[in-house]
Each structure stands twice: as C-alpha cells, then as structure tokens.
Amino acid sequence: MDADDPLSAYSKRRRPPMDIFRRHRPFHGGAGHLRPDGPRVLEEWDDFAYQVVGTAPNLAAAQEWVNELHSDDDSATPG
Template sequence: MDADDPLAAYNKRRRPPMDIWRRHRPVNGGAGHLRPDEPRVLEEWDDFTYQVAGTAPDLAAAQRWVTELVLDDDSGA
C-alpha cells in the first residue's frame, strides 16, 4: 500500500477477489470443470461485487470470454 495515497486502502478494497475481473459459473451450479457442454453464467466485477454480464453456451465459450479481457488489456499497452 502507498503511504502517500490517502485512498490506498479504499482502492485495495475495490479490487476483485484474487484479481479475477471476469468469471463464469455453471447455470445449474456444481464444479466448473464438469459437464463442459452445459451453459455458463458470465460475471464481471463492478468495483463492488460480481454482476451478471450474460451467458455462454458451453465451457469453451465462457473461457474465451474470460480471456478476452486479458488479451484486450495486454494489446493496449
């Protein structure tokens, strides 16, 4: 934490758990790696909590959506 930044503690709390900005979960619950051809709920961090951002038809599409943000951030640097 930056001692010179009075908002450092606040900004740290706004980060998502384990720095995961996007995540996916099976629609019917359970472990994420099971039943790879079932739909997934897509969630994005909004600086406070995860919000539903859409759905994906299967695990592969959900994983592509999650890594899309990472790839976009890397290409803009």
C-alpha cells in the same frame, strides 16, 4: 498500502477477490469441469461485487469471454 496515497485502503477494497475481473460459473451450480457442454453464467466485477452480464453456451465460449479481457489488456501495451 501506499503511504503517499490517502485512498490506497479504499482502492484495495474495490479490487476483486484474487484480482479476477471476469469469471464464469456453471448455470446449475456444481463443478464446471464435469459438464463442459453445459451453459455458463458470465459475471464481471463492478468495483463492489460481481454482476451477471450474460451467459455462454459452454465452457469453451465462457473461457474465451474471460480471456477477451486479457487479450485487450495485452494489445493496449506497447512493445
């Protein structure tokens, strides 16, 4: 924690587990790699918990949605 920041403990609690802001899960549960053509639930971190924000028709589309966040971050970085 940052000794100069009085809210550092609060900020740390608001970060998602393992710093994963977006994730996807198989619609019917189970291991996602076993049914790559199955639908996925898309979830996004809202500073307190994961919230369902949509669905994807398959694993490839879900991974593309997750990676959109990373590509947006990269494009905002000058260099």
